[in-house]
Amino acid sequence: MKILIIGGNGTIGKTVVSHFKTSHDIIIAGRTNADVTVNIEDSKSIQSMFEKTGPLDAIICIAGEAKWDNFNALTEDDYYIGIKSKLMGQVNLVRIGQHFLNNKGSITLSTGILADDPVIKTTSAAMVNGAIHSFVQAVALEIENNIRVNVVSSGMVEAAYDKYKDYFPGHNPIPMTKVVNGYARSVLGKGNGEIIRIYD
Amino acid sequence: MKILIIGGNGTIGKTVVSHFKTSHDIIIAGRTNADVTVNIEDSKSIQSMFEKTGPLDAIICIAGEAKWDNFNALTEDDYYIGIKSKLMGQVNLVRIGQHFLNNKGSITLSTGILADDPVIKTTSAAMVNGAIHSFVQAVALEIENNIRVNVVSSGMVEAAYDKYKDYFPGHNPIPMTKVVNGYARSVLGKGNGEIIRIYD
Numbered sequence: 001m002k003i004l005i006i007g008g009n010g011t012i013g014k015t016v017v018s019h020f021k022t023s024h025d026i027i028i029a030g031r032t033n034a035d036v037t038v039n040i041e042d043s044k045s046i047q048s049m050f051e052k053t054g055p056l057d058a059i060i061c062i063a064g065e066a067k068w069d070n071f072n073a074l075t076e077d078d079y080y081i082g083i084k085s086k087l088m089g090q091v092n093l094v095r096i097g098q099h100f101l102n103n104k105g106s107i108t109l110s111t112g113i114l115a116d117d118p119v120i121k122t123t124s125a126a127m128v129n130g131a132i133h134s135f136v137q138a139v140a141l142e143i144e145n146n147i148r149v150n151v152v153s154s155g156m157v158e159a160a161y162d163k164y165k166d167y168f169p170g171h172n173p174i175p176m177t178k179v180v181n182g183y184a185r186s187v188l189g190k191g192n193g194e195i196i197r198i199y200d
Numbered sequence: 201m202k203i204l205i206i207g208g209n210g211t212i213g214k215t216v217v218s219h220f221k222t223s224h225d226i227i228i229a230g231r232t233n234a235d236v237t238v239n240i241e242d243s244k245s246i247q248s249m250f251e252k253t254g255p256l257d258a259i260i261c262i263a264g265e266a267k268w269d270n271f272n273a274l275t276e277d278d279y280y281i282g283i284k285s286k287l288m289g290q291v292n293l294v295r296i297g298q299h300f301l302n303n304k305g306s307i308t309l310s311t312g313i314l315a316d317d318p319v320i321k322t323t324s325a326a327m328v329n330g331a332i333h334s335f336v337q338a339v340a341l342e343i344e345n346n347i348r349v350n351v352v353s354s355g356m357v358e359a360a361y362d363k364y365k366d367y368f369p370g371h372n373p374i375p376m377t378k379v380v381n382g383y384a385r386s387v388l389g390k391g392n393g394e395i396i397r398i399y400d
Binding site: 071117 | 243270271272274276279283287288291292295314315316317318319320321322323325326327328329330331332333334335337338339341342343344
């Protein structure tokens with residue numbers, strides 16, 4: 001299977017790449033130091049990435065950012081950082097990427113527990129995650145060529161625990177093996193329109 | 201109680217106004233033919249509206265649009281119609297409106313069943329509704345002055361059944377009295393960060 005992993009050089013991305021590369025042909029996309037470079041905020045850059053990769057069997061996105069700050073500190077423009085990157089970046093990956101997928105291909109997006117169970121400073125981050133959950137359910141009703149679209153929503157992953165634990169009081173860190181299994185379930189399973197919640 | 205109802209001239213808005221006006225002081229906001237005019241896509245217009253209303257006890261928004269179309273017909277710009285109006289319009293109502301609310305005031309936003317149970321042509325509409333659900337849960341953790349923020353998410357309302365029934369096969373129309381009760385529960389109850397689902 002030929003799999004494009006956008007964000008394959010990130011904390012979670014590297015682990016997902018390690019898992020899939022044992023039995024699949026992996027292309028890593030990212031802003032820098034990748035097989036193909038992409039800026040997901042720019043739909044022209046997304047189009048150009050897919051023209052380089054050619055036909056794929058699976059697309060995994062583990063990329064996209066949103067600004068974290070106190071509600072009273074976030075400006076209107078700050079919300080558009082997440083809207084353009086993590087939200088519309090992922091929507092555009094589906095809009096454009098579907099045309100570069102083989103029949104029965106899949107697209108797996110990424111969000112996080114904030115969509116369902118936010119913490120402080122995440123009015124913007126929670127919002128874009130929740131938006132993607134509803135988008136995935138909606139697009140699954142319409143996407144053609146037997147393509148499947150799912151999203152993996154993980155709790156705070158083990159690898160990020162030290163950095164973020166103070167923002168997530170009482171949250172149990174999610175083992176990376178469980179997170180990887182979320183992506184495996186989406187890519188290798190048959191689900192469509194699923195929000196694959198990896199919470200504990 | 202002094203209540204501002206944005207979209208008070210719409211199909212649902214009129215019924216909500218009728219309910220609350222028997223015991224409360226109502227100000228209707230809308231694009232035209234309203235006590236105060238507002239374009240919720242424009243945060244300056246929102247600021248100007250609140251400067252005209254002065255201090256309030258409750259803000260209800262039953263306004264905001266998103267483009268409905270087939271997934272393959274929706275352009276990137278089309279998504280921004282809903283992002284600027286129903287999504288950021290409502291986020292900006294909370295950002296700005298909080299400063300014009302009395303202590304223990306409330307803000308009630310509106311979404312719809314598409315957030316949880318989309319139909320075709322709603323990849324954009326479902327997305328903005330889901331975004332607001334997560335936003336409301338997040339902002340409730342941080343908003344000050346004992347202000348409460350909730351969202352009413354209704355199924356297809358009775359009053360819109362004839363117009364929209366073909367898009368919602370098998371959905372049971374929601375009686376307007378139940379929808380109005382959602383807004384009453386938010387404004388007169390004590391809930392905060394609630395997604396008040398009026399589904400059937």
